[in-house]
Amino acid sequence: MSFFSDAKGFTINDGAFNLVQGNQFNNTYNLADPNDVFKLVATNAAANGLYNSEQRFPLPNCHPDTRTEILQECNQWVLAKSASERVYWIHGPAGVGKSAIMQNMSERHARQSPELPHPRLAASFFFSRNDVTRDKLDPFVATVVYQFLKCEPLRAALGESIFEAVRADPHIFRTTFENQVQKLILEPCTKVDPKEWDLLPNLVAIDGLDECILVPSQERLITIIRKAIPKCPLIFLVASRPEPRIRRAFEHEGFTSFLGRLPVGKSDESTRDITIYFHERFGQLQDTHPELRPLDVSWPGEEKIRELVRRAGGQFIFAVTVMKYLESDDSLPSERLKAILSTKVEDSTESPYADLDLLYRQILSTCPVVNREKSSMILCLLATPHFHPPRLDGQGKVTDRFIFVRQNGSWRSSGMIEALLNLKRGEVETLLFRLHSVIEVPSDAYGKNVRIVHASFTEYISDPNRSGDYHVKKLEKLDYLDLIARALLRIISGHSRNYRSYLSSSATRPPPYNSPTLMNTRYSIINVLHICLKLDTPSDELLKALNQFDPYLFGTWVMNSGLYRSSYLQRWREFIKWAESFEPRGSQTFLGKIESFMDGFCIASPPKSTTLQHLDCVRAYLEHVLYATNPVHLKWHELLQSLYNVVIEVNLRVLLLPADSRQSPQLRDWVLLTVTRKDAENVDGLLGSLANCSSEENLIQDIRDDTYESVHTLDLVKQNNLYSLRKLVVQRQKEIGVTPFPCTPPSTAQMGSEEMASNLPTVNQEANPINEDDNLVNEGTELLEMEARSVGNAGFHSIATAVANPNPKVHIHRVLMVGIWVLPILLALMLYYNTPSLYG
Structure with missing residues (x-):
């Protein structure tokens, strides 16, 4: 059983669409099934943007018996005027109650009633700059389409067209918003008979457009609506502040014939409504608060209520905030009301919300000074x-x-x-x-x-x-990312004790699959490297946090993260380079840990959970992803998997531990192997030199059969490297207790003796001793060896070495090879000494 599943991405196979979202949510969608298409749409929608979202609770709404005129006008637009005014823009300053009006309209038109036999609300979207899931345009179309499909009449009318569009392009929610609107909203809507729309919901409510934090997106959405209206049966109710760019977008001449406007602000109606609100809320407060029960039922009195209404200035948010402030359990409502009314607005203030500002200041002043910094x-x-x-x-x-x-x-x-x-x-x-x-x-x-x-x-x-x-x-963005990186490092560091305790017993199992601790730690490990790499100048606090970083814990969690663990491990080298650039500022401890880890470590698996063959393939995998200089060439672990006829388990359980962990009595029954930088780099050099062999299949067959068919007969370097690679495989087989493949020295029909192979620069072995009888040959070839090194020709050097180690069994191919290389040089030397005039 794995610690996690970490697949993430998209694939399509025979109509099945595999969506792997984030760190543990892996969903395969069969796009032939409409319900699976619906799930895909829901995945891209912002649930918090719906009018009935739990995340927005308590939902803003109009207080009973308030906003009656505005709500009546909005309802008349939906039921009658929308035939000509296809877009209705409610606009007003902050805090006047626009969201409450939009909430009321959404709820009213989402249900049937005597005056509304057929619900009119097709979709809603409530933007908020304080909620990351709905502060941008990204999820808007998916959220609207999600609501279309949730509504039975609309699903029956539009569903098949939407399903076809998603099947045709499963990545449609990554395309432009204009394309999404065209394919998922306009085209499905226009395919429906216009007469059917008389009985179908067609109202789209959009609140807080000004809270979409990307200002150009505000104009973009208005432009999309303007271009869609002439051919679209939907009507749009939009509420926002009258920000300049929004106002200019609605003033476009294209809106002239079908835009209605409703300003909301200070008015006789708002004054009356806020007065009603204060009277009712003060009455409720007096009923529920012990301190107020003995007081006269008229408390706090008309004069004080009139003063509060005056200060509200048509802003319902002022009235709501005052009452929430008075309801606090840690202070007397009468004392807090007295403090609010006794504080006067300065005449010099330029704020358009002077009384609201004063109220906010009063609220903040109640926080204890000792907690001010943290607050x-x-x-x-x-x-x-x-x-x-x-x-x-x-x-x-x-x-x-x-x-x-x-x-x-x-x-x-x-x-x-x-x-x-x-x-x-x-x-x-x-x-x-x-x-x-x-x-x-x-x-x-x-x-x-x-x-x-x-x-x-x-x-x-x-x-x-x-x-x-x-x-x-x-x-600022980079300061915020620095803060995130520090938090993630603390989470990782805090889990180190759980990682170590895993060794306490061979019967120990990982934490529960969905435990918050496990999920937090895993999320932190997967993301911390990438976030750090975004920071050119990390804070001193972040560099200190790095010193608590445990590379063995990191490696263990990543190795237990599923199919795509290599993506994270390969960023490891970038992470090291990044940290090295800040070494003088205090990351020496961190770099020391990293260097120790990279020099060598153990991989361990619990007893009976895997075989040594599997673990050896895991070791080869780590050698490849951590040390390979050319990740494109033949992969060491894939070669071993073919030779052993095993596959690295996706649901892998393995620990990465310090190199000296082999001596731990707690690991006595565990399956352990060692990874070292030296061995990994040797393997990488050998595989790199064999990358251009005839085929990987032939190379694997050569290793298994003790042959050299995959390399050219005259390519002595590759033949020697193939022999060295085979010896390395045999050495690994012996280490894990597997019957080794045959591995004889190169035969007459191939490349020469084992001694010759041991002298090649790609094999880390000591040179074999040379007989005194060979001295003459050595002297005669010394110049050739120097020449070979000077031009960097590995093939030439191999020939020189071969001449220095004669073998009576050398095949005729080697003799010819030597002749081809040596004779031209000898002729050149003879000419040089005998005809100096030719060379000046």
Whole structure:
């Protein structure tokens, strides 16, 4: 049983589409099955962007008996005006309640009612700059199509066309958004009879377009909608702030005939609605809070409510935040209300949200000074968008999705924040306890995001002119990646004790497959190398963290990571070069560990879990991926697998340990072999010289049969290297207790004696002694050897060596070979000494 499955990428075989997402989610889709196509669409959709997403809970909505006029106008547009005004843009400043209106409209038109016999909502998408899964345009089309397929009437009408489009291009969600819209939305919709659309949902609700963090994408989506409208039966309800680029995009002349607008802001209606809200919420607070029960039912009084309404200035977010702040359990509501009302806005302030800013300052001031630094670190992280550092997947393709975090947690969950900032478990909840009116902290440490309730608070703390001492600066991308790398290294280091304890008993098994500790550690190991390589100037803290890095733990986890482990191991060398460039700054301990590891280590497998033949192939695999200078040539482990007739197990269980671990009594019954740099480089040299043999199959057959058919008869270097490689295979066979292949010295019909082979530069053996009778020959060939070395001709050197070691069994081919090379040189020397005039 493996520690993990690490396959990642896409393959198609006979209509089956293999999607391997992230670190453990491996799904094979048979695209002939519509349900599997639906699963593929769902994989690319952003579940948090749906109107009924649990991640957005508590969902914003209009308070009862408020926003009646605006909601009535929106409903009239959906039911009547949309025939001409195909796009309706709700716009207004921050905090006026646009998302609540969009939530109300989505919920109302997603269900049947007496006034709505047929639901009209086809899809919704709620952008948020505080949620990495829905802060960009990337998942928009997939999320819309996912909802089409979830709706039974739309699935019946559009499903087959969508399925055909996905089957035709399983990577369609990696194509341009324009192509996705064309193939997955426009073409399926236009194939439906226009009369059928009278009974089909056709409303697409898009909220918070201004919170799509890539501003050009905001205009791009509006442009796509504008171009689609003339031939598309869908209608679009869009809400956003009136940002300049969004406003200009909607002012395009192409929108003139089919765009409706609805401004939302300070008005008599908003003033009335906020007053209603305050009255009802103060009444609820008085009923539930012990301190307020003895007070008069009119508390806090009309005058104070009017002052709060005035300060709200049409911003519902002000009213909502005030009431959340007053509901805190650690202070008296009456005292907090008094503090809010006693603080006045300075006349000189230029902020358009002066009263809201004042409220935010009051809330932040309640945090204990002693915790201010840590709280600011958390706020800084919450204000920083999560960057997707692209990494290589198992097939060498670049992916920017960290699927483990997306599926099993979040980069802004309390557990992840504690890991990133090196805080104690539970400390995030404690530090943010007095900020619950502006920050939501879920109880699940690795579930939902810790979330800033409203974008206006993010804007406040990010603007030094508005927040002053409470300003937090967003992290730059490289600083953020440095922070991630440090956190991942701490996670890896923290798991070292579990790795070592694995040796305590031969019966020990790895942690549970889906345990959070195991998943966190594995995720960290797979990603830390790539993230570090993105940093040209790592922080001193990161370099210190590297000194805790355990290369044996890293190698063990990667080797147990499934099919594509080589992609990670081959980046190992890049990682070493990267660390060497910062050696003077404190990474010497790390480099010492790495050098020791690369010089040699043990590989071990638990008793009865594998054979020595399998483990020898694993050793050869490590020798190849860690030391081979030319990964394209013949692979050592593939050669051994063919010779042994075994295959390296995908579900491999193997430990990488220091070279001296063979002496450990805990490993007495384990299967162990040693990997050394010296042996690996020797193998790499031999295989590199044999890379251009007639075929790998012939080479393997030669090793097995003790022949030389795969190399040219006159190529003495390759013949010697083939002989040396065979000797190495035989040596490995003896080491693991396998009957060795025959390995006789080169015969008369081939290349010469064993002694001759031992003198070749590619074999690390001492030269054989030379007889006194051979002295004359040695003297006669010394000049030839010097000449061969000077021109770097390995073949010439081999001939010179062969002449220096005569053998009565030498085949006629060798004699001819020597003659071909030696005679021209002898003639040249004779001419040189006898006719000097020719040479000046």
